Every structure is written in C-alpha cells, then in structure tokens.
Amino acid sequence: MTDYKNLKLIATSSPHIRNAENTKSIMLDVIIALIPALAFGIWNFGFRALTVTCVSVIGCIFWEWLYRKILNKPQSIGDLSAVVTGILLAFVCPVTIGYWQILIGDFFAIVITKQLFGGIGKNFLNPALVGRAAMLASWAGSMTSWVTPNTWAKVVGSNADITTAATPLSMLKGDDIAASFASLKDTYSIMDMFLGKIGGSLGEVSALLLILGGVYLLVRKVITWQIPVCYIATVAVLTLLFPRGGAGGVEWMLYNLFGGGLMLGAFFMATDYSSSPITAKGQVIYGIGCGLFTVFIRYFGSYNEGVCYSIMVMNCFACLIDRNVKPTRFGVVKSDKKEAAAK
Amino acid sequence: MAQAFFGGVHPNDMKAATNEKAIEQLAPPAQVVIPMSMHFGAPCTPLVKVGDHVKVGQKIGETRGLGAPIHASVSGEVVAVEPRPYSMGGDMMAVVISNDQKDELSEEVQAPADPNALSVEEMIEMVKNAGIVGMGGATFPTHVKISGGIGKVDTVIINGAECEPYITGDHRTMLERPEQIIGGCVYLAKMFGVDKVVIGVEDNKQNGIDSLNKCIAEKHAPVVVEPLHCRYPQGGEKQICQAITGKQVPPGGLPAAIGCAVFNINTTCAIFRAITQGMPVVRKIVTVSGSGVIDPKNIECPIGTPVSNLFDACGGLKDGTYKLIMGGPMMGMAQYTADVPVGKGTGAMLAFCENEEQTIENPQCIRCGRCVSACPMHLEPLMLYQYTKKNMLEELDAAHLMDCMECGACTYICPARMHLTHQFKVGKQLLKNKMAADKAAAEAKKAAEEKKEA
Secondary structure, three states: OOOHHHOOOOOOOOOOOOOOOOHHHHHHHHHHHHHHHHHHHHHHHOOHHHHHHHHHHHHHHHHHHHHHHHOOOOOOHHHOHHHHHHHHHHHOOOOOOOHHHHHHHHHHHHHHHHHHHOOOOOOOOOHHHHHHHHHHHHOOOHHHOEEOOOOOOOOOOOOOOOOEEOOHHHHHOOOOHHHHHHHHHHHOOHHHHHHOOOOOOOOOOOHHHHHHHHHHHHHOOOOOOHHHHHHHHHHHHHHHHOOOOOOOHHHHHHHHHHOOOHHHHHHHHOOOHHHOOOOHHHHHHHHHHHHHHHHHHHHHOOOOOOHHHHHHHHHHHHHHHHHHOOOOOOOOOHHHHHHHHHO | OEOOOOOOEOOOOOHHHOOOOOOEEOOOOOEEEEEOOOOOOOOOEEOOOOOOEEOEOOEEEEOOOOOOOEEOOOOEEEEEEEEEEOOOOOEEEEEEEEEOOOOOEOOOOOOOOOHHHOOHHHHHHHHHHOOOEOOOOOOOEHHHHHHHHOOOOOEEEEEEOOOOOOOOHHHHHHHHOHHHHHHHHHHHHHHHOOOOEEEEEEOOOHHHHHHHHHHHHHHOOOEEEEEEOOOEOOOOHHHHHHHHHOOOOOOOOOHHHHOEEEEEHHHHHHHHHHHHHOOOOOEEEEEEEOOOEOOOEEEEEEOOOEHHHHHHHOOOEOOOOOEEEEOOOOOOEEEOOOOOEOOOOOOEEEEEOOOOOOOOOOOOOOOOOHHHHHOOOOOOHHHHHHHHHOOOHHHHHHOOHHHOOOOOHHHHHOOOOOOHHHHHHHHHHHHHHHHHHHHHHHHHHHHHHHHHHO
C-alpha cells in the first residue's frame, strides 16, 4: 500500500489545472498564419523574399538574446515572439531592402521598442511598425522602391538595376486622381489586387492569403474579430461613401482595401496583444480609430499609405481606452447606473 | 436551454473516470477525526471528552454564533480531543473517535411521526439540528440561508451543475437517489412557500436529467429540471442564478437580493434525510479521482475519515503523485498531508501525478486579454494582478477586487501561466488589512477627540 507519510507533496494555490495553450503556441499559430503570404512573396518577388525574412528573424532573435544576455535577464527567445516580429518587419519592407538595413530595423523593433520597456507584453507600440518607421525615416529611398511584380530580385548583389513600379496606393493620390486612377485600373485589375499580383512590400501584397491567415487566427481563437473587422469595415465605409477622382464607390473602395498594407495591418499588426486594448468594447473603438486614421492619412496626408502610422497612433490611445472602457461590473444593471448618475 | 453567464472557460471535464461507477460504501474506518469547523462561521465547542462513548448521530460539537452543530459519524470511544491537521491549512480542534464497528444509532436521532405535518419552524429547527451546511464546498449553514430567505425568495434553485472537472458525486446522486433530491425539493418549496423549485443541471449529465424527470413525473412534484450550458463556473452561486433567472446578484449581495436561494444537490438530500428520519450529516459522497489514483471511484464515507483511507479503497496512489487536492481542480485546496479528514464540504479528493500544472519559470503577461473575457464577474484580472504586485490598494479596491470569487477561470485560461488567483488571494488580504487599519485609525482619532473635549 501507499506510504502516505513519505509523499512528496506540493501545496500551491488553486486552480490546479491549466489550459494547454501557451505563449509559444500562440506565436507559432501566428507564424503558421503568415506562411501563405510569405510563400506568395517568394513567388512574386523571388527567393530574396525568403532570405530577407530569414535575416530579419535571425536579427530579431539575436538582438533579444544579446540584450537579455548583457543585462543578465532570463532568456525569452523561446517564446517565439521575436520570430513573429522578424517576419512582420520583413513583410513591410520592399524585397530589395539591404540585409544590413533590416538588421538595424530589427534593433529598433526589439531593443528600443520591446526590451527597453520590459520585454514581451510591456511594449506600448507595435515593434515591427516602429522598426519600419525607423527605416522609412532613415532610408526613404530604399524603403519606397517597389519591384514590379513577377520580376525576381537577386538574392545577393545589387538590385539597383531592377525595374521598379509605383504601388497602387501612390496612384490613388496626386493632383489628377481621375487620370492616375484610370491608369491604375489599366495596370491592375481588381482580381490582381485581391490575389496580390501588384507591387508593394514583401508580404503585404496578397489580400487573399492574408485574409486566409487572419481567418486561421480567428478560428484558432488567437485573435478576436473586433479589431480586424472594425478596422476594415471603417476603411470600407469611408472609401465607399467618399470616392475620389470621379470613381465609382465600390470600385474605389476595393482598390483601397486590397492596395497597401491594410489586410496585413488589420489582421496581424493592430491585433498585437500588448499594444491594443484588452476589452472587446475597447477593441471596437480601437479598430474604428485605426480605420479613421488610415483613411485620413491616405486622403489628406503626405504619405501614400497610412496603415503603419494609424496603428501606431492608436497604439498610443490603447492605454487611454483601457482606462476608460471597463467591463460593466457584475450585478450593476443599467437602471442602477442611471440612478447613480442622477444622484 | 437556460442562457449562460458572461465569460467562463471550458476545461476538459475528466468525469468519464467515475461517472459510470456507482457510489460505493467505504469499509468502516478504524478511526475518524472530526474537525470542529466544517462550516462558514466560528468553530464549534466540543461536547465530549476523552473516554466518552459516542453513537452515530450524537451531537459532539455545539455552535458558537453562526455555524452548524457537529455529530459523531461512527460509534465508539473518544480517544482524543486535540488539534489535528485540517483541510483549510494548519490545525483545528478535532474529536478523534475509535470505531467500535457496531454502528449504533444515537437515541438523539428521532424520526418525526409525520414529516408532512411539520410546521416551517419545526422543519428549519430539524435542518439546524442536523448540522446541514452547503455541501458544494461553501459550507454556509443551511438553516440560516432558509430562515434568512423566507419572504424574500421567489425562486428556489437546486445547484446540480457540478461544473468542476473530475467530480461526479452529484451526478451519481441524481442517478441513484433521485427520490431524496426531489423529496428535499418538496420540503424546500414548502419552507419557502414557493410553488416551484428549479434544478439546474449541466447538459453533460443527460441521464441525470432524465432520472430526475422520471422521478418528478412519478411523484407529481412541483420541480422542473433546467438543462444548463456546460461551462465553468456554471455552478457558482451567482452564475447559476444568472443562468436561470437572467438576473445578476448585486455586488457584495446575496442571491436573496434578487429573490433566489441556491442549494446543492447533496444539501437537498441532507434536508430530506433530516426531515424524514431526523438524521444529521454524518456521511459524505466523495469522488476520488485524478491521474495519481489507481482505480478512481465515488465513495460514501463517514465524516472525519482520513483521506488516506479513501485512496486505499481506490487501490492506493501511483508513484510520483505530487499533489493531493481536496475539492475540484479549479477551486480545491492542495493538501500537505494525507492525514486530513473528509469534512462536510468535501466533494472530491484528487491526486495528480502528471503535468497538470504546466507551470513555467518567470511567467510574463502578454496582455492577450483572455482573462478579461473569461472572468464571470466582469473584472480585469491582468490589471488586478499588476495593482496587487505594486501594492496599489486604492486602485485595487476601485477595480472591485472584492467581487472576485476566486473561481480560477482567468488563471486556467492564461497562456502566459500567470499565478493570477493566488495573487488575488494575497490582494484581498491586503485590502482587508487596510480596511481594518483604517477603521482602527478612525476609532483612535474619534477617541482622542472625545478625550480632548472632555
């Protein structure tokens, strides 16, 4: 029979069971969701898309490891969050970006944005977007030279001679929007836009595959619907109601939805846990805010694309939203609240 | 199907190990250790001394203030009245009885001539004398709940949710003793003066629902069974009220505030036995399960049986058992010794030997917000955690930490494996200490002012 006197027991607080999902499995799901878009990037822009992504991932892991090593903190690279940041940062760069440039972008993303604020869960801005913003500020030229779709960039050596093309979004702007929009429609059909056979950043071009990845994350309950749906819906409604250059509302809306980084931003960037609100209500407000700023920047700003900055602006509001949008206290019904307000 | 409550989690219910096993009677233990606190309230005063002979059902502990009396669960000689290890941690005054195996029934146990002729006051008195408490684990004295609720309560709810994983005692009771449950419901309806009693049962116990419905039809009892969504903590008192009535109990309030009174399945059976037979609470159905138990079972045993006897009856423990839990895995207490006895609120005894905990070193919150959407009390656990860690007591109070019922849903769902519930227990104590200190300071100030004036 069991020797009860010599049991080696631990006594901890309840609960004594845990859900199987953990930080690492969540990050792994995000990586899986990004793979179709990466594969399309390789098909569209060549193997350099893969090497840029790999260099970025290794860079992020290296910076995180180095920072925590130097500061003698417990290592955290095993949670795979640095891998996600690395992939996302590569996705928002042109495929011709220099390897050393992306390593510096990785430094801004991991060290400045994430680790200096305390590591995972503590960053108030999205690391990949800060990395991109830093790179755009540093090298405006190489960050905005877009390869023509289906021209494969060289994996090593100069890509200076490669044909570049305007992105669809840049053709939705300018003095004569009617003319440039007409030429955009000649260049890319709506189907090209949806599938991703367009110029743009390495991983943002294929709306279809990004939506597929987003749906995977929704099914796996890694993200909730509030942020992506509210974000995309806000952009859709505003562009539908206020088309420019004499374009039809629906047509204008579709080119706006599928051009640029909206899908990548809505499903993978704005949903970053640590820089978005924690309540469902707060996430609705946040998603709408992202949509508003994106359209404002695209319509009235000097940049063609507004996804990156609109998410970063709303990141700054996330804390404010969390402070003011609280779940209704259990047991306090609406009529009670009104009475309390009346007093 | 009754509407569910907000939040909650859906752990694997693990009930298959025992839900088809009939309740077994434990071979009488050689000795029982009956702690003087098995209820919410002050511990009882022992009425017996070493050397006394006691019989089954004899009162051996009398209440002081809020509480319920305690009775001998076996016949035999009192061999010790001393503090013994106790399931809530530390030691508790206990009466240790050496079993003479005669199982003599005390003369104090008297069945009424006609249970149906009893007045409401007489019935409450019998419930009180039988030492009945909430058997679901909260152990609130049942007679207090009944007498406090009469006049306010229009919905009597019997809690058969049994939402904690592993536990199947209530389920087996529904299958094997439905007449006791329904009988108890009838007496409760009479006491509260209501024309209907609702039994809420999670829909993973369909045969239990069928068994109850069959019994209701046979007896034409004023009882309805309401199937509930299978979700933890469906069996929380406030959650089951919300699921059945759609109303929310106000913060800090009792279910009576919205006209509800909630009783556990086994409490209802105990009420039936007390009113029909005059029998006090001396036995308890315990589910013995978990990865560390060789042959999991549902066992009925005398109150005060050391839990090691239960494990022995289930073939013993596996090597590598690292945790013994009294109660369910979500809210139960981990024990540091197998000497603790079964109490009135013990519904399960679990032993774990696999990696159920999945603890990791240096957990880091990733702000995913899963805890917020899991909290059935609409709190923000990740915020409460930070406030407690940083000793921000005012913020902690403003964020309604005291509403937390420690159900563990947030901690269960947390992918970062944060120790949330543990921290909230600490935080609640900090808040209570602060309230006590504030009160003392206010009184001291008042006394000083009075002195000045004089």
